[in-house]
Amino acid sequence: MIGRRQFLLDAAKMAGGVGMLGLGVGLYARQARALPPHAIRPPGALAEGDFPGACVRCGLCVRDCPPKILDLSRAGDGVATGTPYFVARTGPCEMCEDIPCVKACPTGALDSKLTDINKSKMGLAVLVDQETCLNFLGLRCDVCYRVCPLIDKAITLEPQHNERTQKHTRFIPVVHSDKCTGCGKCESACVLETAAIKVFPVALAKGRLGEHYRIGWQETPR
Amino acid sequence: MKTGKYLVLRRISQLGILALFLAGPVAGLWIVKGNLNFSYTLDFLPLTDPYVLAQSLAAGHAPGKKALIGAAIALVFYLLVGGRAYCAWVCPMNLVTDAAAWLRAKLGIRAGAFLSRSTRYWILATTLVLALATGSIAWELVNPVSMLHRGIIYGLGAAWTIVLAVFLFDLFVAKRGWCGHLCPVGAFYSLLGRFAVLRVSAARRAQCNDCMDCYAVCPEPPVITPALKGALRGAAKGIGPVILDRNCTNCGRCIDVCSKDVFEFGTRFGNRASKVSFNLADAKEVS
Numbered sequence: 001m002i003g004r005r006q007f008l009l010d011a012a013k014m015a016g017g018v019g020m021l022g023l024g025v026g027l028y029a030r031q032a033r034a035l036p037p038h039a040i041r042p043p044g045a046l047a048e049g050d051f052p053g054a055c056v057r058c059g060l061c062v063r064d065c066p067p068k069i070l071d072l073s074r075a076g077d078g079v080a081t082g083t084p085y086f087v088a089r090t091g092p093c094e095m096c097e098d099i100p101c102v103k104a105c106p107t108g109a110l111d112s113k114l115t116d117i118n119k120s121k122m123g124l125a126v127l128v129d130q131e132t133c134l135n136f137l138g139l140r141c142d143v144c145y146r147v148c149p150l151i152d153k154a155i156t157l158e159p160q161h162n163e164r165t166q167k168h169t170r171f172i173p174v175v176h177s178d179k180c181t182g183c184g185k186c187e188s189a190c191v192l193e194t195a196a197i198k199v200f201p202v203a204l205a206k207g208r209l210g211e212h213y214r215i216g217w218q219e220t221p222r
Numbered sequence: 223m224k225t226g227k228y229l230v231l232r233r234i235s236q237l238g239i240l241a242l243f244l245a246g247p248v249a250g251l252w253i254v255k256g257n258l259n260f261s262y263t264l265d266f267l268p269l270t271d272p273y274v275l276a277q278s279l280a281a282g283h284a285p286g287k288k289a290l291i292g293a294a295i296a297l298v299f300y301l302l303v304g305g306r307a308y309c310a311w312v313c314p315m316n317l318v319t320d321a322a323a324w325l326r327a328k329l330g331i332r333a334g335a336f337l338s339r340s341t342r343y344w345i346l347a348t349t350l351v352l353a354l355a356t357g358s359i360a361w362e363l364v365n366p367v368s369m370l371h372r373g374i375i376y377g378l379g380a381a382w383t384i385v386l387a388v389f390l391f392d393l394f395v396a397k398r399g400w401c402g403h404l405c406p407v408g409a410f411y412s413l414l415g416r417f418a419v420l421r422v423s424a425a426r427r428a429q430c431n432d433c434m435d436c437y438a439v440c441p442e443p444p445v446i447t448p449a450l451k452g453a454l455r456g457a458a459k460g461i462g463p464v465i466l467d468r469n470c471t472n473c474g475r476c477i478d479v480c481s482k483d484v485f486e487f488g489t490r491f492g493n494r495a496s497k498v499s500f501n502l503a504d505a506k507e508v509s
Contacts, residue, residue, distance in 0.1 A: 021345065056270070056289065056362075073379075075373075075379045
């Protein structure tokens with residue numbers, strides 16, 4: 001028999017030791033919630049707050065991805081260990097119509113409610129660098145626009161007067177967030193050394209108006 | 223210590239399961255997809271690690287049907303064969319820690335830190351609290367067991383450092399330190415072992431000559447004592463010869479090494495001390 005004092009001391013020792021471990025893992029888990037901007041989740045992935053609690057890191061989505069663009073994060077990759085992601089620049093989502101990755105997911109971390117790949121929101125393309133984009137320089141590159149699976153919906157070309165030459169038109173690629181799926185075809189195809197158009201997580205890319213703002217020309221008369 | 227049938231069978235089981243998982247990615251032979259957290263065999267049989275699913279539930283996620291069915295199948299299976307049979311017959315980390323234990327014995331390393339064998343249950347509880355607190359399966363970020371298995375199949379990355387750390391910990395810091403004291407996966411599976419049907423029995427414990435070979439080879443030595451020595455505490459105590467401790471991994475090493483053929487595989491049922499005390503009486507008559 002151990003006395004009460006010894007029992008309490010043993011319990012305190014255990015709680016102290018294991019508490020240290022728990023604290024370390026817990027803080028690491030909070031860090032790991034921040035998805036690096038180059039890592040894009042597969043279609044149908046739950047919001048990044050919910051995903052790490054739902055994904056069991058089995059990799060079935062990776063296995064069933066026909067173009068093999070998905071990968072499971074390895075320890076030290078900077079993405080939560082064992083979770084699936086792809087890098088748009090090197091291998092964008094090919095937008096399979098039957099969405100096999102979502103069908104493969106056993107837990108619902110990839111939401112089976114997503115049945116139309118064109119409605120997926122993997123991320124949002126942003127033309128981040130207007131100084132190097134060839135269309136901004138006045139050329140007709142148009143590659144991002146041409147490769148977009150939702151051409152003329154997710155990316156449109158908006159004609160603008162070219163102030164430099166005073167006689168030409170610039171065709172400015174404009175991404176529409178309500179249509180863009182974040183597949184990453186545009187970033188992958190961008191002809192520059194480093195892409196001028198990049199796919200980011202929606203939360204990172206999108207701004208939000210204050211609740212009290214009214215866009216007058218969109219208001220419906222009461 | 224001799225090799226023995228069950229050690230060979232266990233290695234065949236461990237490596238065979240790894241080979242099944244690897245046949246797809248290496249040879250294009252897709253029998254099993256996934257890893258030990260969740261696998262899908264022949265596009266028909268789902269198997270889920272119930273421990274990972276428990277963490278997912280604690281994190282506040284309602285898992286899909288396939289994952290739930292897979293966990294139910296795994297639960298029933300391990301309730302029958304003993305939860306920690308997972309540790310001895312399936313888990314790839316066992317190859318690492320067995321190697322460390324073997325080398326530790328070869329090098330004659332005796333010293334080590336004292337760790338309570340109940341530490342693993344505290345860690346198990348901590349991982350579930352972490353899942354609840356962070357809303358994520360936090361332990362999977364650092365779990366050496368799933369990192370090793372997933373790493374072998376999908377690419378190891380820096381996970382080899384964690385596997386090496388476990389090996390060195392078992393070799394120098396504590397004997398059977400990881401599997402026997404710390405691992406929360408084993409702790410979870412041991413909870414299923416309470417009702418295990420398949421069990422090792424010290425059926426012929428009257429023949430035991432106290433050579434201690436079984437204690438030396440057993441990854442969880444405390445589990446042996448009640449079953450092997452129970453009868454010697456007097457008829458009133460009368461503990462049966464079946465090893466009922468939830469932490470017995472059903473590895474069968476005691477059966478392999480016992481020169482007196484004391485141990486055998488059996489079931490948990492019909493575990494009475496009387497049969498053996500009768501044998502003891504026999505033994506006294508003879509002597």
